Structure formats: structure tokens, C-alpha cells
Amino acid sequence: MSAPIVKDQMQLLSTIQSPADLRKLPLEKLPQLAEEMRSAICNQVSRSGGHLAPNLGVVELTIALHYVFDFGVDRLLFDVGHQCYPHKLLTGRQDQLEGLRTREGISGFPEPLESDFDLFSVGHAGTAISTAVGMARGDVLSGESFDPVENPDGRRVVALVGDASIVNGVAMEGLNNAGTLNRQMLVVLNDNGMSIARPQGAVSRYFDRVRTSPLYTDFKRQAHRVLDRIPGGHMLEEAYHRAGEATKAMIAEHSWFEHFGLLTVGPIDGHDFPTLIEVLVEARDFDRPMVLHVKTTKGKGFDFSEGDATTFHSPAAFKVDGCRVEINKKGRSFTSAFADALVDLMEADDKIVACTAAMPDGTGVVKAIERFPDRAWDTGICESHAMDMMAGLARTGFKPFYAVYSTFLQRAFDQAFQEVALQGLPVRLCLDRAGLVGGDGAVHHGFCDVALLRSLPGALLMAAIDEPSLREALELMRHYEQGLSAVRYPRANVPEDLLEEPCPAFEIGKARLLAGDERTADVAVLAFGAPALTALEAARGLDDEMSVAVFDARFAKPIDEELLERLLTRDVPILTIEDHALTGGFGSAVLETAARLELDATGVRRLGLPDAWIRQNPRDAQLSEAGLDVESITAALRSAHAARRLRVETRSIDLGAGEQSAR
Numbered sequence: 001m002s003a004p005i006v007k008d009q010m011q012l013l014s015t016i017q018s019p020a021d022l023r024k025l026p027l028e029k030l031p032q033l034a035e036e037m038r039s040a041i042c043n044q045v046s047r048s049g050g051h052l053a054p055n056l057g058v059v060e061l062t063i064a065l066h067y068v069f070d071f072g073v074d075r076l077l078f079d080v081g082h083q084c085y086p087h088k089l090l091t092g093r094q095d096q097l098e099g100l101r102t103r104e105g106i107s108g109f110p111e112p113l114e115s116d117f118d119l120f121s122v123g124h125a126g127t128a129i130s131t132a133v134g135m136a137r138g139d140v141l142s143g144e145s146f147d148p149v150e151n152p153d154g155r156r157v158v159a160l161v162g163d164a165s166i167v168n169g170v171a172m173e174g175l176n177n178a179g180t181l182n183r184q185m186l187v188v189l190n191d192n193g194m195s196i197a198r199p200q201g202a203v204s205r206y207f208d209r210v211r212t213s214p215l216y217t218d219f220k221r222q223a224h225r226v227l228d229r230i231p232g233g234h235m236l237e238e239a240y241h242r243a244g245e246a247t248k249a250m251i252a253e254h255s256w257f258e259h260f261g262l263l264t265v266g267p268i269d270g271h272d273f274p275t276l277i278e279v280l281v282e283a284r285d286f287d288r289p290m291v292l293h294v295k296t297t298k299g300k301g302f303d304f305s306e307g308d309a310t311t312f313h314s315p316a317a318f319k320v321d322g323c324r325v326e327i328n329k330k331g332r333s334f335t336s337a338f339a340d341a342l343v344d345l346m347e348a349d350d351k352i353v354a355c356t357a358a359m360p361d362g363t364g365v366v367k368a369i370e371r372f373p374d375r376a377w378d379t380g381i382c383e384s385h386a387m388d389m390m391a392g393l394a395r396t397g398f399k400p401f402y403a404v405y406s407t408f409l410q411r412a413f414d415q416a417f418q419e420v421a422l423q424g425l426p427v428r429l430c431l432d433r434a435g436l437v438g439g440d441g442a443v444h445h446g447f448c449d450v451a452l453l454r455s456l457p458g459a460l461l462m463a464a465i466d467e468p469s470l471r472e473a474l475e476l477m478r479h480y481e482q483g484l485s486a487v488r489y490p491r492a493n494v495p496e497d498l499l500e501e502p503c504p505a506f507e508i509g510k511a512r513l514l515a516g517d518e519r520t521a522d523v524a525v526l527a528f529g530a531p532a533l534t535a536l537e538a539a540r541g542l543d544d545e546m547s548v549a550v551f552d553a554r555f556a557k558p559i560d561e562e563l564l565e566r567l568l569t570r571d572v573p574i575l576t577i578e579d580h581a582l583t584g585g586f587g588s589a590v591l592e593t594a595a596r597l598e599l600d601a602t603g604v605r606r607l608g609l610p611d612a613w614i615r616q617n618p619r620d621a622q623l624s625e626a627g628l629d630v631e632s633i634t635a636a637l638r639s640a641h642a643a644r645r646l647r648v649e650t651r652s653i654d655l656g657a658g659e660q661s662a663r
Contacts, residue, residue: 011036012025012029012033013037016033016090017092018090018091018092019071019072019090019091022066023066027274030060030063030067034059034060034063035301037063038059038300041086042301042302042305045100046318046319048101048439049314049315049328049439050314050315050439051083051313052305052312052313052314052315053298053299053305053309053313054080054162054298054313055083055085055086056301056302057083057162057192057298057299057300057309058083058086059301060271061160061190061270061296062090063086063090063273064273065158065160065188067277067280068277068284069156069158069280071117071158072116072117073153073155074146074155074156074157074158075119075132075135075155076117076119077119077120077122077128077131077157077158078110078122079122079125079126079162079171080122080125080160080162081109081110081121081122081123081443082108083160084108084118085108087110088106092115096114101438101616101617102616102617102618103621107121107441108439108440108441108616109121109123109440121442121443122443124407125168125171125381126168126169126170126174127170127171128161128171129170130170130171130173130174130177132157132159132174132185132187133174133177133178136183136185139154139155139157145183146183146184147183148285156184156186156284157186158185158186158188160188160190161187161189161190162189162190162191164380165381166189167380167381167382168382169384169385175257175260175262176260179260181288181289183288183289184286184287184289186283186286186289187289187290187291188291188292189291189293190294190296191294191295191296192309257291262290262291263291264290265291265292265293266292266293267293268295269294269295270294270295270296271296271297271300276294279292280292299312316329331493331496332494333491333492333493333494334432334467334492334493334494335364337467337470338363338432338474339364339365339367340364340367342354342364342365342368342401342403343368343371344471345401345474345475346368346371346372346376351397351398352398352399352401353375353376353393354372354376354377354403355376355378355379355389355390355400355401356377356386356402356404357378357379357380357382357404357408358378358379358382359378359408360378362405362432363403363430364403377389383411384412384414386402386404386412387419387427388415388419390402390427391415394425394427395423399426399428399478400427400428401428401430401477402427403432405431405432405444406432406433406434406435406446406447406449407437407443407446409429409446410449413452420483421456421457421458421459421484424458425484426482426485427484427485428484429484429485429486429487430486431446431487431488432489432491434463434490434529435488435490435579435580436623436626437619438617438618438622441614442614442616446488446580448581448584449488450488450556450580450584450586450589451583451588452584453557454556454557454584455584456484458483458484459483459485459486459557460480460482460483460486460508460555461485461486461488461555462476462486462554462556463487463528463529463530463553463554463556464529465495465529465530465532465552466494466495466533469554472503472506473506474487476505476508488529489529490530490579492619495533508555508558509558509559510554510563511526511551511552511553511554511555511560511563512551512554513550514532514536514550515539515540515548515550516539516548517547518549521547521549522546522548522572522644523547523548523573523575523637523644524548524549524550524573525539525548525550525575525633525637526551526553526560526563526564526574526575526577527550527551527552527577528554528556528577528580529578529579529580530579531579531628531633532577534577534623534630535577536550538637539637541630542634542637545638546641551563556578556586559589559590561593564593564594564597565597565599568604569599571600572644573604573640574605575605575633575636575637575640576590576606577608577628578606578608578609579623580608580609581608582606582609582610582611583611585608585609587604587606590604605636605639605640607627607628608626608628609628610626
């Protein structure tokens with residue numbers, strides 16, 4: 001298809017309000033339903049943005065799973081949450097699709113608050129197999145587990161794994177433990193030959209060979225011969241004899257999963273309903289752990305998304321005009337600014353190396369990979385490995401820059417602690433998507449990177465407010481050899497013409513005055529990162545009411561102690577602002593520094609992300625919800641100014657009373 005069909009032509013989809021309705025359809029109607037679902041998804045994503053290609057690729061697979069299993073009873077665990085749109089269309093949420101990625105509609109990821117069919121909020125890859133093993137064990141303990149003889153109506157467990165997340169370390173641990181289960185558990189490997197970009201590593205090359213080898217297209221082989229040669233082979237030999245004919249015919253010899261003690265079936269065509277359903281029916285009643293290897297096409301159904309699945313992985317809103325597709329682009333992003341700055345740094349310094357974990361386009365590192373293929377890498381979905389690899393490069397004298405989404409940083413925190421900070425190695429972290437991220441919602445907010453990294457001795461933590469400051473921060477990091485360093489920046493466009501004067505170089509532990517006069521300020525703002533721009537706008541709107549000095553704090557570690565001491569000694573109220581959790585964040589660092597310096601910090605007020613989950617919505621709406629918009633900051637400034645005046649008046653009254661008493 002080159003373009004989606006219109007809404008009023010979706011005759012089958014409109015009749016599906018639950019999976020029970022789906023199971024009433026005859027098999028020959030399922031291709032039409034798949035076409036209508038693809039059009040519904042494409043129509044909506046073209047208006048709102050969202051994950052397109054991953055969802056288009058799993059339409060038939062999702063339909064088949066719901067057609068065969070009853071996930072009102074059975075368990076369905078998603079590994080890559082951004083493949084859940086078809087699942088949501090089949091589980092009673094069609095009327096919320098128009099609000100995709102907003103508070104009024106559905107999340108772009110599985111969300112238990114929306115439906116009992118969603119078991120976990122899932123935004124990070126690699127988790128489904130382990131959570132599925134846990135649920136499988138829990139059902140056994142509670143007596144609810146499926147058993148073909150003793151409990152044929154019991155709960156079955158299915159883990160749907162895709163977009164190359166099988167290479168994640170947690171997935172490996174889950175597979176290792178899944179092989180010890182003595183009950184049904186199905187791992188469906190959705191193998192589309194892609195991650196978010198092209199998958200990386202030896203495992204992905206193995207799957208490439210599986211998909212293309214003619215040996216794996218001849219399913220009528222005597223697969224049981226392999227069972228004597230593998231660990232747990234006697235168990236699988238027994239399982240082989242219990243398998244159905246379709247399963248026996250498709251057992252994969254020399255499968256990588258055999259070494260985990262898992263019977264492996266496939267690969268099979270993930271867009272062929274008859275084959276999918278036949279194999280799933282047999283897998284449903286198989287009483288041992290099984291891997292079903294399914295081949296799919298990411299972006300399936302539309303020429304533009306099949307031909308460029310990376311671009312259409314998670315596009316902004318777009319317009320389809322015949323054979324042309326135009327993606328809405330507004331301004332220059334911080335990611336693009338970082339990409340250009342990184343390439344410039346690598347041009348100037350041949351000791352600089354760079355990497356990302358499966359996000360070459362999302363972080364901008366793709367430009368460095370194209371320009372310096374021997375010095376820049378995509379490691380695949382393995383943030384922990386990437387951190388340790390960078391530590392190894394630092395130990396050999398190179399200057400590693402690791403670009404990672406803030407929300408994925410915590411997956412590598414142990415390595416940042418043990419192999420980087422503890423060793424005093426200068427690994428440089430470039431934290432994209434810091435703060436609130438908009439439509440991706442709670443699973444992707446970057447709200448705890450400062451709290452995590454601030455605990456590491458010797459760490460240097462910075463934030464950028466525009467493109468020039470990002471470049472200056474990176475330049476300081478290039479020369480910082482004392483330990484771990486990091487710069488955070490938001491999922492937003494860089495502002496244009498922010499200030500008239502050029503951006504000064506970063507000086508460790510020194511803030512930058514953006515507006516106002518520290519000596520005459522009624523209130524001072526110490527803003528860490530992007531909220532400095534909002535504070536600047538709020539302060540300019542109060543010129544007739546008060547004098548506000550706005551500082552770009554630049555550093556969360558170390559804090560500008562001299563500035564803090566000057567302000568608090570003069571009893572200037574301080575408003576700290578950050579798009580990070582208040583717990584352990586920049587404002588907490590200011591209070592801790594004041595306490596260490598034995599300064600009175602009663603005039604310090606903190607604004608930041610609340611101790612609550614902020615759900616999917618446009619980023620501006622989320623900032624407003626968190627009290628980080630212009631109106632909220634303006635109100636906070638007025639409140640701080642009024643409190644200071646009250647303190648001054650109270651002191652005057654107390655002083656007057658003291659003088660009267662003395663007379």
C-alpha cells in the first residue's frame with residue numbers, strides 16, 4: 001500500500017471491541033482486519049507522531065496471538081512496548097486512539113492504568129522474559145498455571161520480544177532461567193532484522209544467517225536428531241515427541257536457544273495467518289518453555305515505511321501525498337546540535353571516540369559513525385556494555401563520549417560507578433532527552449540522572465541551555481581528565497537568538513548571569529539547564545515589579561559556592577529551578593551546599609519535577625503540570641519577593657520594639 005484507507009471504510013475493525021469479538025471472525029477475514037488496523041495506525045501517527053514502523057510490522061502477529069490465546073486469562077508480556085498499538089486496538093481502546101500519546105487518549109506503551117490486558121508499563125527493552133518467568137512461577141505457586149492434564153483451563157504465559165532487544169543482558173538472564181521452568185511458557189521472537197536502527201553485534205548476524213539460509217526454509221527435516229547433542233537434550237527429546245506435527249516440522253536445528261534448554265521453532269512467516277495460527281495453536285498447549293522465531297517486516301504495509309523503517313520508527317506528524325511523504329520538522333533540535341558538535345570535536349581531536357546503544361539516529365551519533373567509522377560505534381541495546389567499553393577506551397588513553405538517553409542511563413549506573421567513577425576514568429556522558437519528554441510519557445522521562453551521578457565522587461555534572469552552551473560544555477569535557485563528566489539537554493529545539501553576547505567558556509563550578517544585577521536583585525534564580533530560558537521569560541515580565549537576577553547554574557556538581565554565599569549572606573531569596581526530580585536533584589545540591597557552608601537557607605525555594613508520575617502529554621503541558629511553565633515561575637518569583645518583604649518588615653518591627661524596650 002502507498003497510502004492508508006480512510007476511517008469510514010474500516011468495516012471490520014469497528015466491530016472489534018474485545019478479543020472475544022476477534023475470535024468470532026473466520027480466518028479468511030483476518031487479512032482485511034490487518035489492512036484496516038494498519039490504516040488506523042498510520043492515519044493516527046501521521047497526525048500525532050508516534051511509533052509507526054514497529055507497530056505496522058506486528059499487526060498479523062498480534063491478531064494471531066489474540067486469536068489463539070485468551071489474554072483475559074493468559075499472560076501477555078511485551079518486551080518492546082512501542083509495538084503495542086495493534087494490541088490496544090484489539091482490547092477495547094479504539095475510541096482512545098485519536099488521543100494517542102496524550103492524557104485524553106492512550107499511551108504509546110503498555111499501560112496497566114488503561115486496561116487489564118496490559119500487565120506492565122514497558123518502555124525499556126529486555127524485561128519481558130524475566131517478568132514472564134516470574135508470572136509463570138507465580139501461577140504455579142497459586143495453582144493457576146496451565147497444565148494439559150491437571151488444569152487445561154489454567155493460565156498460559158507469552159513473552160513477545162522484538163526490535164533486537166533479545167541481545168539485552170537482562171533478556172539473556174531471563175532466557176537462562178526460563179530453561180529451568182517445568183511448565184508452558186512461550187517466547188515469541190519477532191525478528192524483523194531491525195532494532196531502532198540496524199541491529200549490531202554477533203547475535204544479530206546470527207539471525208541474519210537464519211533468515212537467509214535455505215536450511216531454515218526446509219521445515220520438513222528430522223529436527224529431533226539435534227536433541228541428543230545439546231544441554232537438556234533428553235528433556236527436549238521428550239518434548240519433541242509431545243509436540244504437534246507443525247511444531248515438529250519446524251523445529252530449528254542448531255538453534256542458538258537450544259543452549260538455554262529451550263525448544264525452538266521456526267523461523268516462520270509472521271505475516272502468514274494460516275501458518276501463524278497453526279503453530280500458535282500447538283504452542284498454546286505445549287507444556288514446556290518454547291521459543292517461536294517469527295520473521296516480520298518492520299513498517300509492513302506501506303512503501304514509505306518498509307523502505308525506510310529507521311526514519312519511520314517514531315516519526316513526527318507527517319503527510320502522505322501520493323508517493324511523497326513529508327515529515328513535519330520545526331526548528332533545530334538539541335540532538336542535531338550535539339551531532340554537529342561531536343563531529344567537529346572529532347575532527348579537531350583524533351583521541352575522541354564515541355558510541356551509543358541502539359540510538360544512532362536518536363542521539364545524533366549516526367553522523368559521527370558515518371564520518372569516523374573506526375572511532376564511533378553503535379553497540380546495540382546494551383547500555384551496560386557500552387559504558388564498560390568506554391571505560392576500556394578511556395583506560396587506553398582515548399577520550400570517550402557516550403551518548404545515551406537520560407532514561408536509559410540508569411541501566412548502566414552500576415558500570416558508571418564501578419568501572420568509571422571508582423577508577424577515576426574520564427568517560428564523558430551526553431544525556432539526551434533529559435527532563436520531560438512529552439508523548440512517550442513516564443517510561444521515558446529523564447528525571448533521575450543528576451541524583452544518580454551526583455553521588456559519584458569526582459563527577460562533573462553540567463546542563464546546556466542552547467547550542468553555544470552545549471558546545472562549550474562538550475569542549476570542557478574534552479579536556480576534563482579527572483573522572484566522569486556529563487552534560488544533559490532536553491528533547492526540544494535549541495532556542496534562537498537567546499542572548500546578544502557570545503557564550504562564555506564553561507569554568508568548573510561557576511554559574512553564568514543571564515539577566516539582572518546580582519547586587520540589586522530582589523530575587524535570584526539559579527536554573528539548571530533548559531528551565532533557565534523559561535525563568536528568563538518570567539523575569540522579564542516582572543521588570544516593573546521587582547529586580548530578578550537570573551543565573552544559568554551550569555553545574556549541579558560542583559555548585560557555585562561563592563555565588564551562593566554572596567546571595568544568602570545578603571538575604572536574597574533564591575529560587576532553584578530544574579527539569580529533574582526534586583529528590584536528589586540540583587535544588588537538593590544547593591541546600592546541601594548551604595548547610596555545609598553553614599549558611600541560612602530559609603530563603604531557598606525549589607521548583608522541579610514532583611514526587612509523582614507525569615503521564616503522556618505534549619511536553620509544554622507536562623511542564624505546566626510540573627509547575628515549570630512561565631506562569632508558575634512568575635507566581636513563585638512573586639511569592640519569594642513577598643516573603644522577603646515580610647521578613648524585612650518583621651525585622652523592622654522587632655528592631656523598633658527592641659529600641660522602645662531599651663528606652
